[in-house]
Amino acid sequence: MTSAVDTPADAARPAPPSGLVTVARAPGWVRYALLAVGLVVALWLPNGLYPAVAVDILCWALFAVSVDLLLGFTGLMSFGHAAFWGTSAYVTGLVAVHAGLPFPAAVLAGALAAALLAVPIGYLAVKRTGIYFAMVTLAFAQLVYYVANEWRSVTQGENGLQGVPREFFGLDLTDDYYFYYAVLPIVLLGLAAAWRIVHSPFGRVLVGIRDNPARARALGYPVHRYKLTAFVLSGFIAGLGGGLFAVSHRFVSLDVLHWTTSGKAVIVVVLGGIGTLWGGVLGAAVVVRLEDWLSFSGFEAIGLVTGGIFVLVVLLFRRGIWGTVADLARRWGVARRRAGG
Numbered sequence: 503m504t505s506a507v508d509t510p511a512d513a514a515r516p517a518p519p520s521g522l523v524t525v526a527r528a529p530g531w532v533r534y535a536l537l538a539v540g541l542v543v544a545l546w547l548p549n550g551l552y553p554a555v556a557v558d559i560l561c562w563a564l565f566a567v568s569v570d571l572l573l574g575f576t577g578l579m580s581f582g583h584a585a586f587w588g589t590s591a592y593v594t595g596l597v598a599v600h601a602g603l604p605f606p607a608a609v610l611a612g613a614l615a616a617a618l619l620a621v622p623i624g625y626l627a628v629k630r631t632g633i634y635f636a637m638v639t640l641a642f643a644q645l646v647y648y649v650a651n652e653w654r655s656v657t658q659g660e661n662g663l664q665g666v667p668r669e670f671f672g673l674d675l676t677d678d679y680y681f682y683y684a685v686l687p688i689v690l691l692g693l694a695a696a697w698r699i700v701h702s703p704f705g706r707v708l709v710g711i712r713d714n715p716a717r718a719r720a721l722g723y724p725v726h727r728y729k730l731t732a733f734v735l736s737g738f739i740a741g742l743g744g745g746l747f748a749v750s751h752r753f754v755s756l757d758v759l760h761w762t763t764s765g766k767a768v769i770v771v772v773l774g775g776i777g778t779l780w781g782g783v784l785g786a787a788v789v790v791r792l793e794d795w796l797s798f799s800g801f802e803a804i805g806l807v808t809g810g811i812f813v814l815v816v817l818l819f820r821r822g823i824w825g826t827v828a829d830l831a832r833r834w835g836v837a838r839r840r841a842g843g
Contacts, residue, residue, distance in 0.1 A: 540780075544686060553678035555794045557750045559787050560682075560689040564743030566770040566782030567696045568736045573768070574777030575700050576732045577712035578628070581636045581764050582643030583740050585623070586616035588759030589646060590741030591748035592657055595666040598749065604670045606688060609745035616741025617734050619646070624733030628726050631715075640761060647759040662755035666748055678750075685746055692742045693783070699735060700779060708732055769812050775822025784824050 548556040565587055572578040594612030597603055603611075627638040650657045657663060668675040675681040699705050711718045711725050719725050748754045757763065766789070774785025789808060796804045819826040 544690070548679050548682040551791065552794070553682050554750070555790060557678060557682050557685055558747070558794075559790045560685055561743045561747040561750065562767075562770060562786035562790055563783040564689055564692045564746070565740050565767050566774065566786050567693060567779060568738075568740035568743070569767045570771045570774075570776065570779055570782045571696055571699065571736045571739065572732060573771060574779070575705060575712060576708045576729060578729065578733070579632075579636045579768070580639045580736075581761065581768070582623075582639030582641070583736070583767055584759050584761065584763035585639075585643040585646040586620055586737040586740040587744035587747070587763060587767075588650065588754075588756075589619050590616040590744035591754045591758045592650060592663060594745035594748045595663040595754045596656070598666050598669065599663070602667070602669060605668050605675075605684075605749045606670070609688065609742060609749065612745035612748070613738050613741035616744065617738040620734045620737030621730075624730045624737070628729035628733060640764070643759065643761060643764060647756065647761075650759055651756055657754075657756075660756060662753055663748075664753050666752045666754065668749055668752070681750065685750070688742065688746065692739050696739055696779060699732075704728070704731075769808070771822075773812060773815050773822055775825030775828075778822065778824045778828065781822050781824030785822070788823070 547559065551559075565583070568586075569580060569583055572580050572583075590609075590612035592612075593615040594605075594608045597611045598605060598608040601608070623639065623642045627635055627642070630638055651659055653659075668681060670684060673680075673684075675684055700708075707718065707723055707728055710721075711723065711728055715725050718728075744758060747758070770785040770789050771782050772785075773788060774781030774783065792808060792811070793804055796807060815822065821829055
């Protein structure tokens with residue numbers, strides 16, 4: 503059976519440039535060089551930044567990649583992903599506090615709880631498209647926020663869940679510098695999982711559904727089932743980031759479930775580049791670092807600055823930072839091949 507992305511009509515139409523396509527078509531040594539540079543930067547990060555800020559960048563990178571998995575590759579705009587980020591944060595904190603498990607096990611429990619919550623929400627949401635899908639996810643996120651606020655015997659309500667431990671087989675991880683390197687392998691596994699998803703046949707079908715759901719349905723693909731699976735996988739990856747965020751801050755507040763948290767994740771993805779995957783990582787680094795710098799400089803209207811930068815990027819760099827750079831690289835490569843031919 504012909505895939506939803508390899509039909510003759512698709513072959514005749516030039517594919518829209520994206521960072522993912524550009525990197526995928528680059529020579530092998532270029533891809534390995536980019537991977538090596540990324541790993542070197544990740545290993546160096548807590549030496550160049552305040553370690554707690556570096557950990558926040560990792561957590562938000564996972565969150566942004568999970569949103570991009572839906573927005574960029576499935577065509578679903580979620581304004582309620584804070585429900586999975588925050589649910590995982592609370593479950594991770596509760597498991598770490600009451601069960602005393604090592605923090606990776608607590609984070610995994612939180613991510614599984616987020617994925618489990620994504621099943622009923624996704625089942626109802628994926629039957630809608632466009633703004634209706636976004637509003638359904640936002641409504642469910644607000645419902646989760648209300649439950650967390652009212653269930654004070656468990657979540658401590660507005661006081662927040664305090665004293666989340668960083669237990670890891672007796673190792674002392676109170677120093678954020680060492681905790682960063684304990685967190686990094688989990689984040690890399692999450693990013694590798696997202697990369698594998700979008701490069702698999704499943705990911706190609708998601709792109710086909712994003713571009714033309716009616717055609718994908720006519721080719722025999724269960725569109726709603728694919729969307730639901732992508733939604734659950736996205737919730738799991740967002741849960742990984744939320745759980746690590748809770749352990750990093752050793753505190754969980756209602757802010758992790760607030761709708762503005764979902765909005766911030768969308769902004770991060772747009773800044774980095776929708777449908778580029780790694781653009782979310784770059785966007786997270788820019789936004790988190792900028793917020794940290796502004797807060798330490800004493801500037802209070804942080805949202806005004808980040809919002810202004812968001813508007814400028816949308817107007818001047820329509821594909822985001824990573825997408826724009828990748829598009830320029832693609833054009834440069836095409837120009838070189840034409841000149842050489």
